[in-house]
Amino acid sequence: MGQILVLLDDPAADPARLILGGSLGQVIGLRLPAGPLVDDSLAPSAGSVGDDWLAPPAGEYCLDPQVLIRPGVVAQALAQAVNQYQAVAVLLPAGLFGAEVGALLALELGSAVVTDVTAISAELVATKPIMAGTAISEVSLTGPTAIFTVRYAATSSSVTAGSTNGTDMAGSAELPGAGPASVTELPLDHSSNVTELPLDRPARPAAQVEIISVKPNKLASGRPGLDQASIIISAGRGTGGDLRPVELLADALGAAVGASRAAVDAGWADPSLQVGQTGKTVNPELYIAAGISGAIQHQAGMRGAKLIVAINQDPDAPIFEIADLGIVGDLAEILPATAAALRREGTMKGPCHGYNR
Amino acid sequence: MNWFGLVGLTVTAVGWTCLALRVGGFVHLFRAGPAELPGSRRGQPWRRTAAMLHEFLAHRRLSRKPLVAVAHWLTMMSFLVLVATLAQATGQLFNPRFELPWLGHWLIYNWLTELLAWAGLGGIVVLVAVRLWAGRARLGPASRFFGSHQWRARYVEATILAVVILVLWLRGIESVLAGPAGWARFATTAWIGRLYPPDLSDAVLAAWVSTLALAKILVSYAWMVVVSLTPTMGVAWHRFLAFPNLWTGRDPNGRPALGGLEALVVDGRVVDLEDPALDESVLERLGAGWTADLTWRDRLALATCTECGRCQEVCPVWQCVTATLSGPAASDTAVPPATAAVATSAAAPGGPAASDTAAPLATAAPASTTLSPKLLVSALRDHVFGSEPEPSPLVGGDSKWAITPEVLWACTTCGACTAACPVGVEHVDQIIELRRHQVLVAADFPAGLGTTFRNLERRSNPWGMLPRQRLDWAKGLSFEPPVLGQTIESLDQVDYLFWVGCAGAFDERGQTTARALAELLHQSGVSFAVLGEQAACCGDPARRTGNEALFAALASANADYLNQAGAKRIIVTCAHCRNTLANEYSQFGGHYQVIHHTELLADLINQGRLVPRNLGDGIVQVTYQDPCYLARHNRQSAAPRRLLGSIPGLRLTEMAQSGDRTNCCGGGGGRMWWEDSGPRLGQRRFEQAAMTGADMLATACPFCHIMLADAAATAGSDLPVRDLAELVLAAVSPSGQMAEV
Amino acid sequence: MKIIVLVKYVPDIEVGYRFKPDGRLDRSGEGLLNQLDEYPLEAARRLVSQVDAAADSTVTALTVGPDEAEEAIRRALQMGADRGVHICDQAIAGSDALGTSLVLAAAINQLGGADLILCGASSADSATSLIPVQLAARLQIPALTGAASLAVNGAQVTACRLTDNAMIESRTPLPALVSLTDQAEQPTYPSAKAVMLARRKPVEVYDLADLGLAPSSVGCDAARVKVLGVEPAIRRVGGRLVDASSDDAVAALVALLRDNALIPVGGGA
Missing domain, CATH: 1.20.950 (Fumarate Reductase Cytochrome B subunit)
Known part of the structure; x- marks a missing residue:
């Protein structure tokens, strides 16, 4: 087996993705530099950026916007690393940034890239959901170096595969080819395996792209808007008008708050937050319907969500028919308890979603 | 001298x-003004004359x-x-x-x-x-x-x-x-x-x-x-113009212009939007977007309007806003923003159309964001008779007479205005003409409608549900209903086609109604079949929002399919499907006897094939919401009452506005499919129903059902809202209990 | 201004689709214009309407695909494109992103290039997001990707990219490529007038020979991605139901969040 390069978009590293790489061969973790990529000569005009720069909130790491908009620079650096390490595969974070880096790296290397894989076998056969998650394909790559963008979920389920025998959640899949045993037992010493990826100053045409401003992007509530949130938690009639549990979990997840028509009609939520036939149509990664029975009018606005969780007291609520996870119970207990559980998990690290929508 | x-x-x-x-x-x-469809305004002159004289001498509508x-x-x-x-x-x-x-x-x-x-x-x-x-x-x-x-x-x-x-x-x-x-x-x-x-x-x-x-x-x-x-002085001119205006009404028998809508016409010719040779200049003139698009009859009607305000008084949108404005609010719902707009514009003196000093009241007119059929007609009239250096669009635009999109799209096409107008102004048709231009030419309409149009286009139903879910409603029936194309090949084998409709197929409440009716038909030995995945929306949401292209596509495909299947008698549970299938499909070669389920059920009870007993759950008093498209557009308000009367021990308590003067639930005219910050008609209607003290609110149209049940839930009321079919099913069942929704 | 909008014909996933025995998508089933591609079309329409009428702007919808893909072009023409270009060749079938971007680059060069190339951020069927940057690299023009909005000022294009917590505004000189997300201006439903007029707009069809590409450079054989097999995923309908009174609902929810990488770094506020 050859070397496997894993691009980490988080300096705190990503053990799960490293473990997945480990099942394939020896892993070299590559971290992006934390410092600014461009010097003043590349900034549009001195001073114009300064005040607008958004300092990431404490505890949150986000990719340098200068890197984010120039995936080609990362791809170039990776191509050099591939040559240097004679790598057989490159693993990149799933999402737009990872896909773009992969696409340009593939072009440089004359290789192919598979995006959003959920598992990779030792023979470098990748499992990838397609057709909006309604089908799973298995693909292999020819060419000198295989490039994948990896969904975090895959690594997680592969890690747990040995112990819990996997879950049947959509979006995760068992790891074909590589047995769980070869996965779970791979010890990693982060400090020795992770090195910084040296980025060159951007060449043309990437240099022609310049940032004008970076601004915080949150609503007055401090929450993201319905259009851009990866997670939406919507409140319905079942909240009885008390939206605090919904907001509590939303803030724990950095999620947007939505509402059903019933909640809007009752005056509990602003009409701009309405999801449904007569409100907004949303397609988030995850939609949590809290106290919403799921009339067809509401479903019309949210069934494009990749994952749906429903919490309702009524076990016959139609929303359960389309939910990936349905919870029959009191949202006023479950939502705050979940938020608390997430706080306890605070030490756990995941990939940054900041710029990867 | x-x-x-x-x-x-x-x-x-x-x-x-x-x-x-x-x-x-x-x-x-x-x-x-451009021509009307030949014959549509002048055909059957003797009937017209008789109808005009009848109106003139008997003052039927003024009465x-x-x-x-x-x-x-x-x-x-x-x-x-x-x-x-x-x-x-x-x-x-x-x-x-x-x-x-x-x-x-x-x-x-x-x-x-x-x-x-x-x-x-x-x-x-x-x-x-x-x-x-x-x-x-x-x-x-x-x-x-x-x-x-x-x-x-x-x-x-x-x-x-x-x-x-x-x-x-x-x-x-x-x-x-x-x-x-x-x-x-x-x-x-x-x-x-x-x-x-x-x-x-x-x-x-x-x-x-x-x-x-x-x-x-x-x-x-x-x-x-x-x-x-002062040619805009309809209050004087109606003395003369009412006669030709009544004579040239859409219906030669002098009935209000309700029911089916007329085809899309430009210069007296029906426009076939599928025709590839259609002239480009015609495409600019679909519907009414400019003064020049208003036909001679439109202009005549606008000049005839006396501003008596009967239309405004009965308009559910206007009522809903003004009820919240004046008098103690019956509800604790927030005053919709549109209300505030009326209040402020009414308070501000000096306004566009006010050529006399009736100022503070008159000014609310075109600038207002609340629909009043009267003010809409006044604005159009001012367009026709006013002189502007450049022609300006009738809707939107900078003209001081322009009708705001809020006003245009607030209409539910309930027809109360047209039915009330003593001089034969055809408000609904006029509003549809304006909408047609906005959709077909200007492509400027509420964003929510775009989703509905796409759903109709891709999935043949306004909710965007999948065709394979069409028969989901039938799960849980005590029998297997025959499905055309699956279990039976031709409708000749059965008495009726049960047109389940999109609400019946996909909406939870509509499904309950469809199941109740299917059980009742089965119990009384009526043979019927339903459509499978080929079923599509009848087209009412498209037509009432001005999308004539989409309507024509749906209607012609449906009519072809129905004709091919040999459909003759069709049962519907939806007042909108009933209206469209019965009154509009003839424009596409579809001629059917369309029977609303309340009518059929009343007959079955009359024939003794269904025997209702007491209702359980202590239901004694029922109030009934007449669907606009049943009671007003199609003059059917007797059968539902006969049906209610046949259930022993049940008492009908009428709301103040009932029968052909019913008040809209807010779901018609495509208003089911998008929402703005405008008035909530359903909530107001529900309050009226609740005020009767009834134990149950019955209706006979899935749109009314959805709007009113939503309003009930919003109000936190436990007054149940049910379709008449559910009532009858409960009454014929041994327990008299109603199924859970 | 000369704008080329890339469009793709994709299967109507909700209605259903089939795969051929070789694992490739059977593209003859129910299909439609990739929904995300409506956003660049809308953006192009708006840009052209803003530019001075005398500036002689054209919007060309470009697609690579089988015969059926003309439907995507037709829809694009209804949505405001002036002209359609359809690259259709049996040999292209089975191409991976590298092959497709090669064909697109050749087609755009054949068309004499463009000031602005617009496309959707991803397609509904394969959802790779690889093509935009590969194409820009092949054409050696800068790319602004994942844009929620764009504006053209003179010879520069400005785009805003929205993330969960920041709005990044960047710009680049024309010619350039911009890919748009569904956060961009909502596409306008075309008027009947536009639909009628679209029927009269030209659609040019080219094959590989017209573009001067060898069949062996694209298609299945050249593709470095080989599909070994496709299986339907577990249907969503009837997901897992947990009763909070007997099961640990919180654990189930947290597990779902964790498994789908939806827990923010640091566990949130």
Whole structure:
């Protein structure tokens, strides 16, 4: 087996993705530099950026916007690393940034890239959901170096595969080819395996792209808007008008708050937050319907969500028919308890979603 | 030639000249409008004439307000007969003893004149009083006269009052001049003459006659000049224009223009949007987007509007807003933003269309963001008669008369306005024409509608559900309903096609209704089949929102499929499907007998094939929401009541607005499919239902069902909202219990 | 201004689709214009309407695909494109992103290039997001990707990219490529007039020979991605139901969040 390069978009590293790489061969973790990529000569005009720069909130790491908009620079650096390490595969974070880096790296290397894989076998056969998650394909790559963008979920389920025998959640899949045993037992010493990826100053045409401003992007509530949130938690009639549990979990997840028509009609939520036939149509990664029975009018606005969780007291609520996870119970207990559980998990690290929508 | 004669003849000449010029102007303006579909406005002339005369003599539509109807009838008749007194007065300028040749000595004419002068006096006094009372400022937008040009109306009323008084006064003096021989002719006015000192000389009396005659002539011709200079003064012009307007109504039998809509027509020809050879210039002129698109009949109708406000008074959108505005709010719901807009614009004096000083009320008109059919008609009329350097769009745009999109898209096409209009203005058709332009040409409409259109286009239903889910509603039935194309090949094998409709197929409440009806049909041995995945929306949401292209695609495909399957009798549970299939599919070669389920169930009960017993759950009092598209558009309000009456122990408690005067749930006209910050009609209607104290709110249309049940849930009320089919199913079941929804 | 909008014909996933025995998508089934591609079309329409009428702007909708893909072009023409270009060749079938971007680059060069190339951020079927940057690299023009809005000022294009917590505004000189997300201006439903007029707009069809490309450079054989097999995923309908009174609902929810990488770094606030 050859070397496997894993691009980490988080300096705190990503053990799960490293473990997945480990099942394939020896892993070299590559971290992006934390410092600014461009010097003043590349900034549009001195001073114009300064005040607008958004300092990431404490505890949150986000990719340098200068890197984010120039995936080609990362791809170039990776191509050099591939040559240097004679790598057989490159693993990149799933999402737009990872896909773009992969696409340009593939072009440089004359290789192919598979995006959003959920598992990779030792023979470098990748499992990838397609057709909006309604089908799973298995693909292999020819060419000198295989490039994948990896969904975090895959690594997680592969890690747990040995112990819990996997879950049947959509979006995760068992790891074909590589047995769980070869996965779970791979010890990693982060400090020795992770090195910084040296980025060159951007060449043309990437240099022609310049940032004008970076601004915080949150609503007055401090929450993201319905259009851009990866997670939406919507409140319905079942909240009885008390939206605090919904907001509590939303803030724990950095999620947007939505509402059903019933909640809007009752005056509990602003009409701009309405999801449904007569409100907004949303397609988030995850939609949590809290106290919403799921009339067809509401479903019309949210069934494009990749994952749906429903919490309702009524076990016959139609929303359960389309939910990936349905919870029959009191949202006023479950939502705050979940938020608390997430706080306890605070030490756990995941990939940054900041710029990867 | 005396001075009186000179002045009198001059004003006569001026008056008639102005009138002639204006009539010419009207004719020119009407003729400039595009043609209507040939025959659609002039076919069956005898029927039309009969219908017009019926309306004219019987005041059918005005009779909703009996006092006003009587007063108006008398005033109207007095105007017709008293025209002759104008000629009389003209003669009296030259000869105070002038009498109309032949007519003047005819006793019956004299009595008729006297009778109608007094009747006209009484009538106009009542009308003045009604306008003062119903238009009192305290009512604000709740008044039907809110936004009308009140001073124009008062001027017209004052003219009539002055004329009838002058006629009576003149006759009083004439009776003195005529001496005892004329007593019979002046039976009711001679006493006026006796008020004059008996020793007055004939010369003095003659001077009185000439003076009063001149006054009468001045009053009459001043009116003629004023109205000729003010073509937008429908309150005066309806005296003339109502006749041709009623005669050219869409329905030759004189019924309001409701039910099915007319096809899309440009220059008198139906436009086939599938025709690849369609001229590019025609594509610019679909629907009504500019003044030039308004047909001659549109223009005639706009000029006829008297601003009486009957349409405004019954408009559910306007009612909903004004009810929240004035009086103690029956609900604790927040005042919708549109309400505030009316309030502020009403308070701000000085406005666009206000050519007289009725200012504060009239100004709300075009600038308003709340739909009033009357103000919409006024705005269009101002477009037609106003002069602007550049033509401006009727909807949106910068014109001071432009109709705002909020107003245009607020309409639920419930038809209350059209049914109430005494002079035959066809508001719904007009609004649809405006919407057609917005959708087909301008592509400018509420964003939510775009989703509905896409869903209809891709999935053939407004919710965007998948065709393979079409039969989900039938899960849980006690039997397998035959499916056309699956279990049976032709509809000849069954009595009826049950057109389940999109709500019946996909909406939870609609599904319950569909299942209830299927069980009832099965129990009573009625053979029927349903459509499978080929079923598609009937097209009502597309047509009522102006998307004629989408409607034509859906309707022609459906009609072809139904014809091929041999459909003859179709049962529907949706009032909108019923209307569209029965009244609009003939435009696509589909001719069916479409039966609403309430009708069929009432018949089955009547025939003893279904035997209702007591309802369980302590349901005693039921109130019934008449769906607009059943009760008003299709005049079917008896069957549901017969059906309710057949359930022992059940009492129907009617809401204030019921039957063909029902109040809209807010779901029609495509309003089911998108939402804005406008008024919540369903909530208001639900409050009205709750106020009856009934144990249950029954309805017979899935749209009403959805809107009202949503409103019930919002209000936190436990008043159940059910379809009549569910009621009947419960009543025929041993327990009398209703199934859980 | 000369704008080329890349469009793709994709299967109507909700209605259903089939795969051929070789694992490739059977593109003859129910299909439609990739929904995300409506956003660049809308953006192009708006840009052209803003530019001075005399500036002689054209919007060309470009697609690579089988015969059926003309439907995507037709829809694009309804949505405001002036002209359609359809690259259709049996040999292209089975191409991976590298092959497709090669064909697109050749087609754009054949068309004489463009001031602005617009496309959707991803397609509904394969959702790779690889093509935009590969194409820009092949054309050697800068790319602004994942844009929620764009504006053209003179010879520069400005785009805003929205993330969960920041709005990044960047710009680049024309010619350039911009890919748009569904956060961009909502596409306008075309008027009947536009639909009618679209029927009269030209659609040019080219094959590989017209573009001067060898069949061996694209298609299945050249593709470095080989599909070994496709299976339907577990249907969503009837997901897992947990009763909070007996099961640990919180654990189930947290597990779902964790498994789908939806827990923010640091566990949130």
